[in-house]
Amino acid sequence: MQYGHHQLSPADNPINANEKWWSENAGDYLTEHGEILGDNDFIWGPEGLREADIEFLGTLTQKKVLEIGAGAAQCSRYLASRGIDVVATDLASGMLTHAEKLNHTYGIEFPLIQADARQLPFDDDSFDVIFTSFGVLPFVPELTEVHNEVSRVLRTGGIWAYSALHPTRWMFPDDPTENGLTAIRSYFDRTPYIERNDATLDYAEFHHTLADHMNSLVDSGFTIDELFEPPWPAGRDIVWGGWGPQRSHILPGTLMIRAIAN
Ligand SMILES: C[S@@+](CC[C@H](N)C(=O)[O-])C[C@H]1O[C@@H](n2cnc3c(N)ncnc32)[C@H](O)[C@@H]1O
Structure with missing residues (x-):
């Protein structure tokens, strides 16, 4: 097993690798993080x-909403339970299986569709709002491929909002303690983090700088409406991977962007 920052080889297909990884690891991921997600x-x-507290998506009543990279679709389930017209999509069938079970448990119905966010099975201008909470973007080499597809299925004036790993995190070890506060990599080094078993690529995660986020959105025809870096709330003592109270009050962990389709 090889893991760390390495270049991909020409034969690697990171999207297929991530589809398999997220499907196979869906259960473990939800056991570890499901309680925090709700x-x-x-x-x-x-x-x-x-x-519910920040209304980053604005008012959703009477809007058609799409979640991409929805995972077990917790966010869509929250919206659907409040009467919002929402469709959830994800690359990984294993994640959607968990989403289906949760829908059944809570008696909440909304469409769950397997789709790579770079090729969405929807007509042009189908949605008023598209969002993802930590889905898709860290797992694709080219942000523009996602933004272009979101732009296609979003109506003019529609909202594209997302959260993703804060770009500064790439420089630091993925360690929630103070050991995670010493930079060990260049911010400008975009070599992906990969996991490989012999010749097979199992997982790939990609670094996008702040300029990569901004420029790819503009290139795909969006106007950036808001950029937000949520601070770590005082008294929040959970640990999630590299996030935790020890360093997260010093180092931003999440980048949120809201953009409008031109
Ligand atoms: C960290 S989870 C985010 C989902 C959920 N909001 C959560 O916090 O658990 C990342 C999700 O992105 C999905 N994903 C990765 N690459 C994708 C792609 N190209 N298209 C659609 N979904 C993708 C994965 O399958 C996974 O369910």
């Missing part, structure tokens, strides 16, 4: 910021 809640990241 089965039926909409948080934007480990800081625990709730859509």
Whole structure:
């Protein structure tokens, strides 16, 4: 097993690898993080910021809403339970199986569709609002491929809002303690983090700098409306991977962007 920052080889297909990884690891991921996410809640990241409190998506009544990279679709379930017209999509069938079970448990119905966010099975201009909470973007080499597809299925004037790993995190070890506060990599080094078993690529995660986020959105025809870096709330003592109270009050962990389709 090889893991760390390494270049991909020409034969690697990171999207297929991530589809398999997220399907096979869906159960473990939800055992570890499901309680923090809540089965039926909409948080934007480990800081625990709730859509209910910040209304980053604005008013959703009478809107058609799409979640991409939905995982077990906790955010969509929260919206659907409040009568919002929402469709949830994800690359990994294993994640959607958990989403289906949770829908059944809570008696909440909304469409769950397996789709790579770079090729969405929807007509042009189908949605008013598209969002993801930590889905898709860290797992694709080219942000523009996602933004272009979101732009296609979003109506003019529609909202594209997302949270993702804060770009500064790439420089630091993924360690929630103070050991995670010493930079060990260049911010400008985009070599992906990969996991490989012999010749097979199992997982890949990609670094996008702040300029990569901004420029790819503009190139795909969006106007950036808001950029937000949620602070770590005082007294929040959970640990999630590299997030935790020890260093997260010093180092931002999450980048949130809201953009409008031109
Ligand atoms: C960290 S989870 C985010 C989902 C959920 N909001 C959560 O916090 O658990 C990342 C999700 O992105 C999905 N994903 C990765 N690459 C994708 C792609 N190209 N298209 C759609 N979904 C993708 C994964 O399958 C996974 O369910």
